[in-house]
Amino acid sequence: MSLTPEQRGKLTLVTGVIGADTHIVGNRILSMALEKEGYKVVALGALTPAEDFIKAAIETAADAILVSSLYGQGELDCRGFRDMCIEAGLEDITLYVGGNLVVGKQSWNDVEARYREMGFNRAFPPGTRTPDVVDMLDQDLKGRAGGAAA
Amino acid sequence: MSGESALLIDFGSTYTKLRAIDLDAGTILGAGQGPSTVTSDINVGLDAALGDLETALGSLPDFRHRLASSSAAGGLAMVTVGLVKELTAEAARLAALGAGAKLIGAHAYKLTDKDAAGIAAQKPDILLLAGGTDGGNEETIRWNAEKLAAAGLACPVIVAGNRVCADDVAETLQGAGIDARVAGNVMPEFNVLDVEPARAAIRDVFIERIVHAKGIDRAEARFDAVLMPTPAAVMEGARLLAAGNDAFPGWGDLLVVDVGGATTDVHSIAEGAPVSGSVIQYGLPEPYAKRTVEGDLGMRHNARTIVATAGEDAFVRESGFSADRIDAFLAAIEADPERLPENDDERDFDAALARSAVARAVKRHAGRIEIKQSVTGPVTVQYGKDLTAVGTVIGTGGVLVHGDQADDILHAALFDEEDAQSLRPKKPKLMIDNAYSLYAVGLLADAAPDAALRFAHNNIAGNPASGKEGIHGRSPAA
Numbered sequence: 001m002s003l004t005p006e007q008r009g010k011l012t013l014v015t016g017v018i019g020a021d022t023h024i025v026g027n028r029i030l031s032m033a034l035e036k037e038g039y040k041v042v043a044l045g046a047l048t049p050a051e052d053f054i055k056a057a058i059e060t061a062a063d064a065i066l067v068s069s070l071y072g073q074g075e076l077d078c079r080g081f082r083d084m085c086i087e088a089g090l091e092d093i094t095l096y097v098g099g100n101l102v103v104g105k106q107s108w109n110d111v112e113a114r115y116r117e118m119g120f121n122r123a124f125p126p127g128t129r130t131p132d133v134v135d136m137l138d139q140d141l142k143g144r145a146g147g148a149a150a
Numbered sequence: 151m152s153g154e155s156a157l158l159i160d161f162g163s164t165y166t167k168l169r170a171i172d173l174d175a176g177t178i179l180g181a182g183q184g185p186s187t188v189t190s191d192i193n194v195g196l197d198a199a200l201g202d203l204e205t206a207l208g209s210l211p212d213f214r215h216r217l218a219s220s221s222a223a224g225g226l227a228m229v230t231v232g233l234v235k236e237l238t239a240e241a242a243r244l245a246a247l248g249a250g251a252k253l254i255g256a257h258a259y260k261l262t263d264k265d266a267a268g269i270a271a272q273k274p275d276i277l278l279l280a281g282g283t284d285g286g287n288e289e290t291i292r293w294n295a296e297k298l299a300a301a302g303l304a305c306p307v308i309v310a311g312n313r314v315c316a317d318d319v320a321e322t323l324q325g326a327g328i329d330a331r332v333a334g335n336v337m338p339e340f341n342v343l344d345v346e347p348a349r350a351a352i353r354d355v356f357i358e359r360i361v362h363a364k365g366i367d368r369a370e371a372r373f374d375a376v377l378m379p380t381p382a383a384v385m386e387g388a389r390l391l392a393a394g395n396d397a398f399p400g401w402g403d404l405l406v407v408d409v410g411g412a413t414t415d416v417h418s419i420a421e422g423a424p425v426s427g428s429v430i431q432y433g434l435p436e437p438y439a440k441r442t443v444e445g446d447l448g449m450r451h452n453a454r455t456i457v458a459t460a461g462e463d464a465f466v467r468e469s470g471f472s473a474d475r476i477d478a479f480l481a482a483i484e485a486d487p488e489r490l491p492e493n494d495d496e497r498d499f500d501a502a503l504a505r506s507a508v509a510r511a512v513k514r515h516a517g518r519i520e521i522k523q524s525v526t527g528p529v530t531v532q533y534g535k536d537l538t539a540v541g542t543v544i545g546t547g548g549v550l551v552h553g554d555q556a557d558d559i560l561h562a563a564l565f566d567e568e569d570a571q572s573l574r575p576k577k578p579k580l581m582i583d584n585a586y587s588l589y590a591v592g593l594l595a596d597a598a599p600d601a602a603l604r605f606a607h608n609n610i611a612g613n614p615a616s617g618k619e620g621i622h623g624r625s626p627a628a
């Protein structure tokens with residue numbers, strides 16, 4: 001069941017491209033699409049260090065962080081991401097990651113499993129369409145949209 | 151005396167300084183000085199200073215404006231509290247410094263009982279409480295307000311955090327008898343800085359309460375208003391000079407370096423956006439009018455730190471003095487912080503200290519670029535303000551005004567090929583504010599902007615080496 005734009009307006013998402021990765025196009029498309037659907041989006045852009053996602057999420061009391069990684073080094077850049085969130089008091093935050101998450105062609109099931117193990121709630125393969133992302137977010141965040149989104 | 155005149159008063163920590171200004175001619179009529187007597191009766195020092203001025207002028211004119219600034223009784227002592235160190239805590243710090251405060255504490259994240267008790271014991275004049283973007287984090291600012299209220303904090307608090315809960319936070323504080331007021335959030339949106347409302351609120355509290363708390367209002371019959379802390383007046387002066395008005399074209403982006411006895415202050419009036427389109431701005435954007443205070447770079451109260459910061463070997467090379475002689479100079483200064491140089495060697499030593507302080511202070515103030523290696527090759531990232539294109543650098547402070555090496559000293563503020571990542575001014579005009587007039591310009595900025603600008607243009611000289619018309623023994627900051 002999808003959320004109304006009003007409900008989404010109570011939810012804050014932090015987006016950005018992690019590490020030394022400059023591939024901004026997909027992340028920008030995604031951020032704009034999510035904003036258009038009603039979400040409050042804090043877009044950090046390209047070349048964003050992991051700790052900056054977390055700092056932004058603290059100040060804005062974000063509900064989810066959406067990490068993009070396109071250039072193949074995502075596994076290195078995302079290592080310890082969930083632990084850093086827990087350290088910063090964001091143990092309940094929803095974490096998504098998407099893009100070209102590994103070098104070359106590998107089985108998606110393996111890739112997904114590895115990112116799940118790192119603490120991401122969901123991982124998305126290349127070519128993910130934005131409406132699918134909105135559906136997932138609505139589903140995962142509906143518990144927070146009603147009342148206090150802490 | 152041709153026409154209207156103004157009396158400008160600086161209630162300083164050591165002296166009460168007066169300047170009488172001819173508003174039509176834009177010239178200094180005379181100056182007077184007395185001791186600072188805030189701790190007993192402010193009137194005593196002010197009377198002495200007025201007497202001094204009267205002697206200089208023959209008689210005191212009927213002043214059109216009588217405006218004052220104050221850095222008396224330790225200046226405007228502030229503590230700032232925010233959430234993330236690099237975000238709202240930094241925004242709060244920048245706002246307080248920009249308002250001319252002396253920062254005695256800067257905190258981030260949740261305060262402990264001990265932190266809060268420590269702050270209360272410091273007895274700041276004002277506390278600036280930030281945290282959370284609008285609609286963002288509420289938990290920390292609420293928590294911190296509770297802690298501060300419980301700790302028995304006595305000073306006024308300006309709440310400049312998440313607007314969703316700002317009123318609640320103010321109520322919590324008011325419940326404990328604290329004068330708490332809500333101002334606009336210093337960071338209304340992520341990475342968007344808005345320090346002006348907080349600065350205005352600080353100014354209001356300063357005028358309404360601090361002037362009284364410091365006993366300055368006992369002399370209130372003798373002036374129209376104490377408008378702001380002295381460092382804020384310097385900042386306002388620099389802003390007016392940069393902007394200009396219909397009658398006087400602005401000077402554009404500028405940098406002010408004030409080398410004092412206890413601190414070296416740097417003000418920049420410039421956006422500082424990346425000059426090249428391929429450079430990516432990173433981190434918190436900084437305010438157009440930015441002030442930094444280097445408490446470890448004072449010519450008299452921490453001369454030894456200046457040498458240590460430069461590195462003793464480097465200082466030996468740069469100054470041309472042996473380590474032993476440097477130590478002797480420092481010992482003499484430490485024995486008498488009021489000491490003025492008495493011979494050429496001492497003047498050379500002071501100039502070396504000042505070059506070092508200026509270089510370090512401007513480097514800390516200015517932004518920098520870093521080359522990040524990505525797989526395709528290098529990407530240039532900018533932190534802070536790019537000041538390379540700043541057109542004017544104005545120096546002030548005793549060592550620049552009274553020494554004979556002002557040009558050399560100010561050159562230390564400039565871009566350095568060997569340290570090309572530091573975005574300091576490349577080809578500015580170097581100016582000296584001989585009469586410490588920027589603060590006067592700031593005080594007159596609202597009441598008489600034309601006169602203020604005329605005065606600035608007459609008194610801030612373009613050829614530092616030649617113009618030396620200091621009118622007082624020491625600059626207020628020295």
Ligand code: B12
Binds near residue numbers: 100125526
């Ligand atoms: C354009 C491009 C570039 C441009 C980037 C310009 C810019 N500033 O954006 C330039 C030329 C600079 C570039 C450089 C490099 N690139 Co390139 N680049 C591409 C290319 C052709 C298109 C990327 C793009 O914009 N796609 C369009 C957008 C809309 O799609 P998207 O990014 O995938 O995003 C969508 C989804 O993935 C999803 N999504 C994205 N993020 C997230 C996050 C979440 C949480 C979710 C749910 C969804 C989601 O939603 C988006 C919208 O639908 C791709 C190949 C390809 N066709 O994908 C290679 C590609 C990404 N690049 C690649 C490489 C290797 C490089 C370089 C290392 C090349 C080199 N050796 O020099 C450098 C790295 C530079 C750096 N430091 O980042 C590889 C990565 C291989 C890997 N991961 O194993 C690719 C896949 C090409 C290839 N097949 O080899 N590149």
